[in-house]
Amino acid sequence: MASLKDMRVRIAATKATQKITKAMQMVAASKLRRAQAAAEAARPYAEHMDTVLRSIAASVAGLDSAPALLRGTGSDRVHLLLVCTAERGLCGPFNSAIVRLVRDYTNKLMAEGKEVKIFCVGKKGYEQLRRQYERNIIEHIELRSVRTIGFTNAEAIAHKITDLYEKGAFDVCTLFFSRFKSVIAQIPTGQQIIPPVFEANGNGGAAASYEYEPDEEEILAELLPRNLAVQIFRALLENNASFYGAQMSAMDNATRNAGEMIRKQTLTYNRTRQAMITKELIEIISGAEAL
Amino acid sequence: MATFQFNLVSPEKLLLSGPVDQVDVPGSEGDFGVLAGHAPFVATLRPGILTVHREGGSMRIVVSGGFAEVSDAGLTVLADIAVPVEDVSRESFAGFVQEAEEAAAKAPEGVQRDKLSLRAAQLKELQATLAT
Numbered sequence: 001m002a003s004l005k006d007m008r009v010r011i012a013a014t015k016a017t018q019k020i021t022k023a024m025q026m027v028a029a030s031k032l033r034r035a036q037a038a039a040e041a042a043r044p045y046a047e048h049m050d051t052v053l054r055s056i057a058a059s060v061a062g063l064d065s066a067p068a069l070l071r072g073t074g075s076d077r078v079h080l081l082l083v084c085t086a087e088r089g090l091c092g093p094f095n096s097a098i099v100r101l102v103r104d105y106t107n108k109l110m111a112e113g114k115e116v117k118i119f120c121v122g123k124k125g126y127e128q129l130r131r132q133y134e135r136n137i138i139e140h141i142e143l144r145s146v147r148t149i150g151f152t153n154a155e156a157i158a159h160k161i162t163d164l165y166e167k168g169a170f171d172v173c174t175l176f177f178s179r180f181k182s183v184i185a186q187i188p189t190g191q192q193i194i195p196p197v198f199e200a201n202g203n204g205g206a207a208a209s210y211e212y213e214p215d216e217e218e219i220l221a222e223l224l225p226r227n228l229a230v231q232i233f234r235a236l237l238e239n240n241a242s243f244y245g246a247q248m249s250a251m252d253n254a255t256r257n258a259g260e261m262i263r264k265q266t267l268t269y270n271r272t273r274q275a276m277i278t279k280e281l282i283e284i285i286s287g288a289e290a291l
Numbered sequence: 292m293a294t295f296q297f298n299l300v301s302p303e304k305l306l307l308s309g310p311v312d313q314v315d316v317p318g319s320e321g322d323f324g325v326l327a328g329h330a331p332f333v334a335t336l337r338p339g340i341l342t343v344h345r346e347g348g349s350m351r352i353v354v355s356g357g358f359a360e361v362s363d364a365g366l367t368v369l370a371d372i373a374v375p376v377e378d379v380s381r382e383s384f385a386g387f388v389q390e391a392e393e394a395a396a397k398a399p400e401g402v403q404r405d406k407l408s409l410r411a412a413q414l415k416e417l418q419a420t421l422a423t
Contacts, residue, residue: 038303041303041304041305042302042303042304044298044300044304044305045300045301045302045303045304045305045369048298048300048360048367048369049369051360052333052358052360052367052369055362056333150303151301151302151303151371154302210331210332210333210362211330211331211332211333212332212333212334213318213319213320213332213333213334213335214319214320214334214335218335219333219334219335219358222335222358223358229302230302233302
């Protein structure tokens with residue numbers, strides 16, 4: 001049995017751990033607030049972009065001259081999965097949930113005989129996917145050194161993707177990230193970004209009477225890569241907010257577990273201590289009686 | 292004077308939103324003014340100064356490119372970067388221009404290069420306007 005001293009050390013260690021998890025929780029909470037504000041601030045741009053793109057796309061739909069980014073390559077043999085995860089762990093099932101979704105999707109595509117390529121953003125997703133799909137991963141980017149995610153980061157990624165697309169490296173691109181629903185709920189989501197999918201809405205036909213300057217094609221040629229960057233930017237921001245949300249609840253759990261552990265350890269410690277005192281007393285008394 | 296809804300958004304945030312009298316926009320093929328009741332219209336922007344006229348005065352904003360969309364709902368400008376003229380620092384803008392010039396010089400001969408050098412030229416012009 002562990003000596004009393006060992007137990008005291010043990011309790012002190014658990015208390016130290018609890019202090020760390022508590023601090024991490026508080027840091028995550030304050031960062032979450034900022035990340036959430038950033039994600040919300042980016043929303044109007046993405047929404048407006050979507051409306052503009054949707055109305056232009058409606059007017060060029062079906063034309064042969066429509067850019068490849070909008071039209072697609074006409075096949076869906078090679079899939080590129082753009083997987084956005086966090087750079088750090090200690091956030092509960094956050095990274096694993098995204099990876100699980102990607103894994104299911106990959107297996108499904110492979111079963112259909114399609115080729116799958118994976119582009120990882122974030123270290124954790126890369127580490128987890130590497131075990132199983134080493135051959136499929138064509139690129140990975142780490143954003144560890146980036147303090148606050150700016151639009152330029154997303155643009156750089158979008159640029160790489162369009163380059164790959166123009167070289168004919170893939171036909172369909174799907175973006176994976178975790179959508180931020182609330183502090184306790186983050187939903188891993190897959191969203192097809194090339195060719196873009198527009199959800200059907202009722203007033204799509206009415207807005208088709210725009211005038212363009214310069215012409216539609218030139219505008220589209222600029223708009224589409226930018227839309228890609230905006231989608232990625234939004235995904236990164238949502239991911240960031242989700243990450244802090246997940247980390248916060250994970251650390252909250254850890255703090256509570258540590259508290260529970262301290263309670264149990266203290267109980268055993270006190271029991272052992274009392275047992276020893278009792279034993280000593282018995283020894284003294286029985287010694288005195290023997291005289 | 293009739294007003295219309297104007298939204299100025301950048302990827303990071305919504306910068307301006309509200310009723311305005313008139314907006315002068317630096318389009319890639321020439322400046323254009325938007326008043327209430329403008330026909331539906333989509334245009335790309337060049338780096339330049341966007342002027343907003345509204346009740347209680349006007350406001351000048353430097354934009355670095357993007358899109359403008361006019362619809363029944365009003366005017367929406369999707370700018371890459373948008374900063375009020377008063378807040379633009381000369382030094383950082385000079386750095387910006389230099390970057391564009393270097394990018395243009397580095398790009399391979401062709402359409403890409405033409406585009407980049409056009410952008411650099413437009414930025415320079417804007418710089419000259421800002422200096423006065």
